[in-house]
Amino acid sequence: MNDRPRILITEKIADAGVDVLRAVGDVDVELKWSADELAERIAPYDALVVRSATRVTAALIVAAPRLKVVGRAGTGVDNVDVPAATKRGIIVVNAAGSNAVSAAEHAIALMLAQARNIPQAHAALVDGRWERSKFGGIEVTGKTLGVIGFGNIGRLVAERAMGLGMRVVAYDPFVADARYREMGVEQADSLDDLYPECDFITLHVASTPETRGFINADALGKMRDGVRIINDARGDLIVEADLVAAIGSGKVAGAAIDVFPEEPATESPYFGVEGIIVTPHLGASTGEAQERAGAACAEQVAAALTGGVVTSAVNIPVVSAETMATVGPFLPLAGHLGRLAAGMAGRITDSIEVICEGEIAKHDTRLLVTAVLAGALTGHTVESVNMVNAADRARERGIEWSDSATTVARDYTSRLKVRIGDVSVAGTTVGSTARPRLVEVLGQSIEMELAExxxxxxxxxxxxxxxxxxxxxxxxxxxxxxxxxxxxxxxxxxxxxxxxxxxxxxxxxxxxxxxxxxxxxxxxxx
Missing domain, CATH: 3.30.70.260 (ACT domain)
Structure with a gap:
């Protein structure tokens, strides 16, 4: 009897990744199955490996009783119903960080293409027009690059820009001050401080309610005349009409756009605007990035199937049933408190303190600390943040944390407190459904159920x-x-x-x- 796990790959990944999987199981590569065919045939498989086109829905998970792990050969997992997988005990892994170098290099390429008008000059020449004087450009050496978002990709961009002799000013309220000093990058205290300093501005932030459309007419008006914008992060960070208008008025000299609010984009206000360069979301489209993504994902899937160490799971790690029974209901609260404290503090440049009180303090509280970190960083990094990688994301940004526990919880069976700088918030859970409740803010007692x-x-x-x-x-x-x-x-x-x-x-x-x-x-x- 063959007891090797069966592994299904539905989208093309690097051959090296396929070889890794074949070493631990029987692999079927089926690139042409429709969604209906996949649902009909997935039942005997122990692992599923996808990229971005295959949608791993709750219904598909129900149709896969043997499934133990889903691997996403890339960073985002928007096409995977992670809560449904978690409920079934299925590990979801990705290839975190596999495209960072490619995305950073593409941002630099877009900057240089703007500086020297390369796409426009190419188009004119192949159209039979020799227009040397029209396409004179500028040097980037000695110019100032503003980096908005100083996570992994932002730092890689900064390193490369400094190698070109540029001055780099960066803004990210969720990166420790020491990270800027280590790299020799100037730290802006606010976006308003950064805008007028820069000849080029490159965006490397996540799409959140706070960042959607933050590059608008008001922001563009605060920038230096003749600024050039680069965006290979998220398409909805920029108000398209405002950028087009700013270029038309001459306030902004140009823009290079790799991402769009809706993709694939075959129509856009950017298309045909002189001074705007566009590419079809090529940030991660390099052979090396795809090779890394396929191999990294395959290694994680293989580890999950063989009992190895899984380091890039995006859903909650397994803990003892006893710990989860007590601590589990407090995990959503921990995330909410982390996000609330970070939102009120406005920035995290030093440390996060987590205090567990009462019954929860009698158990392993590391999950609670991790949930706080995940909540505090969510929406403030280009890379996804979750229960598994939150500690690594914090370390990358130079953010430290501490935790303490006491079995005494004043007025409550259990209470959780989070402190970031001068901001402190505390909460508990109520009712059979463990509804999250705020019980203290800024040192003041207050009783209120949390909401969106x-x-x-x-x-x-x-x-x-x-x-x-x-x-x-x-x-x-x-x-x-x-x-x-x-x-x-x-x-x-x-x-x-x-x-x-x-x-x-x-x-x-x-x-x-x-x-x-x-x-x-x-x-x-x-």
């Missing part, structure tokens, strides 16, 4: 403040779902509020002005 859209205000405890907040929010057509207030003997109050829809920045500013308050609104994945 959370606002925190700190102000002098005087009459009329609650009414002002309610009036401003309601005046924008935003419904308040809940509100809670904590008060101190020193005359300071802290308010927590949840609303049904996001609160735009101008409304937040109106609240701050009307109530004379510090205001933070944070989006949580509740």
């Amino acid at each position: 859209h959370v606002g925190i205000l700190r102000y002098a405890d005087k009459p009329g403040k609650i009414g002002t907040v309610g009036t401003v929010i309601a005046g924008q057509g935003i419904n308040i779902a809940s509100m809670a207030v904590g008060r101190s003997l020193e005359g300071e109050a802290t308010m927590g509020v949840t609303v049904d829809t996001p609160v735009p920045p101008e409304t937040q500013a109106a609240i701050a002005d009307g109530a004379d308050a510090e205001v933070w609104f944070v989006e949580l994945d509740v």
